[in-house]
Amino acid sequence: MTKTSSRLELTNILADILKATDPSMIPKVAYLTQGKLCPDFEGVVLGMADKTVAKALERAYGATPAEIQTLLRKTGDLGDVAAIVSRDQFQQALVPEKLTVEKVYASLDAIAKSVGGGSINSRITGFAALLNCASISEAKFLTRFVTGKLRVGVADYTVLDALALAFTGEKKNRGLLEKAYNLTSDLGFVAELLLTKGIGAIAAVKAIVGKPIRPMLAERMDSSESIIAQLSSGAVAEYKLDGERVQAHRSGNEVNLFSRRLDRITSHYQDVVESLTQVESKNFIVEGEVVALDGQGKYLPFQELMHRRRKYGVAEAMKKYPTSFNLFDILYLNGKELIDEPYTVRRQALEDLVKRSKTVDSSRLLVVPARKVTNSEQIDSMLQEALAAGCEGLVVKDVVSPYRAGAREFAWIKFKPEYRENVRDTLDLVIVGASHGMGRRAGRYGTFLLAAYDKDADIFRTTTKIGTGFTDLNLENISKTLQKDKISEKSPRVDARVSPDDWFEPRLVIEVIASEITLSPIYTAGLGLIRPESGFALRFPKFTGKIRTDKAPEDSTTVQELLEMYQSQVRQFKAEPKAPVKTSPLKQRRQKV
Ligand code: ATP
Numbered sequence: 001m002t003k004t005s006s007r008l009e010l011t012n013i014l015a016d017i018l019k020a021t022d023p024s025m026i027p028k029v030a031y032l033t034q035g036k037l038c039p040d041f042e043g044v045v046l047g048m049a050d051k052t053v054a055k056a057l058e059r060a061y062g063a064t065p066a067e068i069q070t071l072l073r074k075t076g077d078l079g080d081v082a083a084i085v086s087r088d089q090f091q092q093a094l095v096p097e098k099l100t101v102e103k104v105y106a107s108l109d110a111i112a113k114s115v116g117g118g119s120i121n122s123r124i125t126g127f128a129a130l131l132n133c134a135s136i137s138e139a140k141f142l143t144r145f146v147t148g149k150l151r152v153g154v155a156d157y158t159v160l161d162a163l164a165l166a167f168t169g170e171k172k173n174r175g176l177l178e179k180a181y182n183l184t185s186d187l188g189f190v191a192e193l194l195l196t197k198g199i200g201a202i203a204a205v206k207a208i209v210g211k212p213i214r215p216m217l218a219e220r221m222d223s224s225e226s227i228i229a230q231l232s233s234g235a236v237a238e239y240k241l242d243g244e245r246v247q248a249h250r251s252g253n254e255v256n257l258f259s260r261r262l263d264r265i266t267s268h269y270q271d272v273v274e275s276l277t278q279v280e281s282k283n284f285i286v287e288g289e290v291v292a293l294d295g296q297g298k299y300l301p302f303q304e305l306m307h308r309r310r311k312y313g314v315a316e317a318m319k320k321y322p323t324s325f326n327l328f329d330i331l332y333l334n335g336k337e338l339i340d341e342p343y344t345v346r347r348q349a350l351e352d353l354v355k356r357s358k359t360v361d362s363s364r365l366l367v368v369p370a371r372k373v374t375n376s377e378q379i380d381s382m383l384q385e386a387l388a389a390g391c392e393g394l395v396v397k398d399v400v401s402p403y404r405a406g407a408r409e410f411a412w413i414k415f416k417p418e419y420r421e422n423v424r425d426t427l428d429l430v431i432v433g434a435s436h437g438m439g440r441r442a443g444r445y446g447t448f449l450l451a452a453y454d455k456d457a458d459i460f461r462t463t464t465k466i467g468t469g470f471t472d473l474n475l476e477n478i479s480k481t482l483q484k485d486k487i488s489e490k491s492p493r494v495d496a497r498v499s500p501d502d503w504f505e506p507r508l509v510i511e512v513i514a515s516e517i518t519l520s521p522i523y524t525a526g527l528g529l530i531r532p533e534s535g536f537a538l539r540f541p542k543f544t545g546k547i548r549t550d551k552a553p554e555d556s557t558t559v560q561e562l563l564e565m566y567q568s569q570v571r572q573f574k575a576e577p578k579a580p581v582k583t584s585p586l587k588q589r590r591q592k593v
Pocket of ligand 1: 219239242243245289368395414
């Protein structure tokens, strides 16, 4: 499957695998195909260190540390090393016991759960025992799995397609599965429910306190006039705060916090947990932005909040960088799901929730300022007010819209000052490759190859090289982080026409700005959408200093968004001679196919 890049092919292969799997193992297979043991929000990270894995290889195959290190230097991948040393053992005709999914899952689960004193040794023993039963290619992939380098390219939505195909016979049921997944973010749960209770139960899935809901996202627009025209049923403008998005779940006295990419981050914000336990209602799911405060209670920029993302010294950081939790939505309250309620009903419920909590320190738990807007002047003046308060802009919301889990639509529209001044919005792009620097940057990476996400194909397509905006410290940190993701050849999930010195698993997302989106034959994002054999490229790209740890690679700027930005640029400047202003590029693509 590592060499298969067509999504359709992948779906069919996966559907066949699922059909041939014992039903009781299907949820586990769903997680394993994604290189996971359980959904991300459960916070189980296998991530064995390379050193520990190398020790397990020594123990399983009787190789010496020097042999392993020489092979690692040669291949650059412990998975390849495992294949080589296990092949040597196979030549000695040792016939292993056959591995089953059940055994693999149980062993990996035990390894993941072994923490604390003596855990390294038990991890080595556990993994060596597994390797002893593995064939050559199994040894390779298991090694990549435990080091977090197994990327078979199966995105969440491909698994949903495969489930629909395998167990309902029709891909069209994928819509229902997707809705259930958006509400629970748990592929194994969806798979199990489908198998045990059928598609009817899938259709009836409701939000569950404790399982994060996939976030609703905003589209961007560049003028207050167009926002008013778009939201004809009525609009409310809210401050857009520049902090970290958090979804909070409370059940009884237990509070859990989830990040934008649905990782469990409860321990980062104990002060938020404390505020929420003082709320009168004990059963709710709310969403908001955690923002660092200065001594006078003014919002501080996002970078200040990052001081709170740490494993050690949490208590001191909490005192030095206090936060406020600024709520902007409520999705569940006292046993009732509110997702399908219109914005106005949810907003009222949110205000009531906070109002009824008299004991809460009012500067720590707030509802984001919001105002009804009926014309563009009101939006523009509220934008000025939000900027003066230290916000990045506004999010203008459709008053009749439900909460659309997992969707980026015009029911929420973000509006920042940059949009009006014709400077492009920031882009969040994935690093897929890098080349070594020269001069002062020798020995480190100097330029990075960045890609946007093509959601339809589940592929990362390149759009720029970037080398400006980085401090020496940035470069050092990024180069260090990337070492973990280094791979010997281009990932099958990456589409590129250039060859950097090193390739990486598409994982690290950084924020960049650029003066313009142009067309270039070198890049593959949106290839042929506007001009045959050209993709979207960035002019004067610059790193903003923000590493978007809160975004998964699949949350990065999409090719579709690049297309929309390009079109909006053409509309504004009317300066791209060959750009088809009247005909939609999407329409052109459809005609071509
Ligand atoms: P950006 O990079 O601009 O923050 P994003 O890609 O992270 O955008 P979007 O959906 O495009 O996410 O923009 C909405 C984001 O703005 C939310 O994810 C949230 O973190 C933040 N935000 C701040 N204030 C609000 C608000 N009042 N309502 C909704 N989202 C808000």
